[in-house]
Amino acid sequence: MxxxxxxxxxxxxxxxxxxxxxxxxxxxxxxxxxxxxxxxxxxxxNSEVIHAGIYYTNGFLKAQLCVEGNRLLYGLCRERDISHRAVGKLIVATDEKEASELWAIKEKAERNSVSGLSFLSRKEILEREPAVKAVEALFSPSTGIVDSxxxxxxxxxxxxxxxxxxxxxxxxxxxxxxxxxxxxxxxxxxxxxxxxxxxxxxxxxxxxxxxxxxxxxxxxxYRLKYCKGDYFSVSPSPGFRHLVYPVPVKHHAGLGVHATIDLQGRVRFGPDVEYVSELNYAVKEEKRESFHRAIMSYLPSLRLETLSPDMSGIRPKLQAPGEPxxxxxxxxxxxxxxxxxxxxxxxxxxxxxxxxxxxxxxxxxxxxxx
Ligand SMILES: Cc1cc2nc3c(=O)[nH]c(=O)nc-3n(C[C@H](O)[C@H](O)[C@H](O)COP(=O)(O)OP(=O)(O)OC[C@H]3O[C@@H](n4cnc5c(N)ncnc54)[C@H](O)[C@@H]3O)c2cc1C
Missing domain, CATH: 3.50.50.60 (FAD/NAD(P)-binding domain)
Known part of the structure; x- marks a missing residue:
């Protein structure tokens, strides 16, 4: 043999x-x-995002390996000319309550050794992303995108x-x-x-x-639970230059319906969170309204009819719904x-x-x- x-x-x-x-x-x-x-x-x-390591529980492998992986990945992409861009990410707070949560997110991220985070005022947000409605944002310059x-x-x-x-x-x-x-x-x-x-x-x-x-x-x-994430594309594009994320809901299995951009500048919204029992990647048209509602909180000019079902991915999760x-x-x-x-x-x-x-x-x- x-x-x-x-x-x-x-x-x-x-x-x-x-x-x-x-x-x-x-x-x-x-x-x-x-x-x-x-x-x-x-x-x-997936979203092809090079994450900075902001949200993960302090001391988790997820946190350590993300921070180390971020540095290694940028190094490799530069060395081998793999398409990538450090576009940066805004986590946007739409009211004062969410703004107070940004502090806790920053502290947690810094305990994970994420560096370079800064707060942006309403005026600074508008200078970067004129269509975004937010009272304050946390800016992560080391978040980027890669050609996976x-x-x-x-x-x-x-x-x-x-x-x-x-x-x-x-x-x-x-x-x-x-x-x-x-x-x-x-x-x-x-x-x-x-x-x-x-x-x-x-x-x-x-x-x-x-x-x-x-x-x-x-x-x-070790038994995995399947957790689907759907994406919707948008046309005409809101022309974002950064990744735009809402403040995540505590103990939620995802990061909230956010705006991702690809290396061609196309904007997609997603992924949402839906535990499923089978591997089926179809995106349901009827989710358009819930996507619209979620995105409107930080992009009020978005029109429902500009959203179209796009792709989906399925997360191999160890935690069941509602578990830490x-x-x-x-x-x-x-x-x-x-x-x-x-x-x-x-x-x-x-x-x-x-x-x-x-x-x-x-x-x-x-x-x-x-
Ligand atoms: C919606 C979504 C968004 C995401 N966004 C991001 C992001 O922006 N940034 C980020 O860092 N991560 C992101 N992720 C996570 C990231 O995509 C995954 O962690 C990563 O792709 C996992 O890679 P993998 O090689 O472990 O798994 P996979 O890509 O699933 O590869 C596993 C391979 O094993 C093969 N296989 C399975 N069983 C067998 C068998 N019996 N024999 C032979 N081959 C087998 C499969 O065919 C498959 O090719 C996202 C994930 C999802 C679902």
Missing amino acids: DRFDITIIGAGVVGLAVAEEVSCKGRRVLVVERNTSFGQETSSR HGLMRSFYHHAEAAGATVAFRSEVTDVRYDGDSYEMEINRGEYRFLSAVVVNCAGLHSDRIAEKAGLDIDAKD ERDFVIADEQEAGLPGLINLIGIESPGLTSCMAIARRVHSLIQPYL
């Missing part, structure tokens, strides 16, 4: 970042992806150049530990091989992979009797921003097995 040193399940942005990070001459690294190309799931269904496909392409090519093999149309259908290495089954028996280390980057299916490997995912609290925020799981399952199985579960936002920092962390976890 073929034998690999490291198998990475999933060629999303995280799997590809890990593949580049761990690949080197003489090491047998295999990435297995069930789709026909890389980045066909959550990694191409270009980023994944770069990881993919660099991983292959460093010796990794990426196999598409290859679904992992079984993972079995034999006390020494992992026997992997692809496409229900089409191919079997052994691997010393397995890195589970299977996104929305990562809990099922952990279960296949023999873990009790309910006992470990959960952190990323990035764990070597040695204590559960599965040494060298590295599970990445619940890699929702800011997973794109954090991908390089996650990859470094995975690399340090697998050192004992190399």
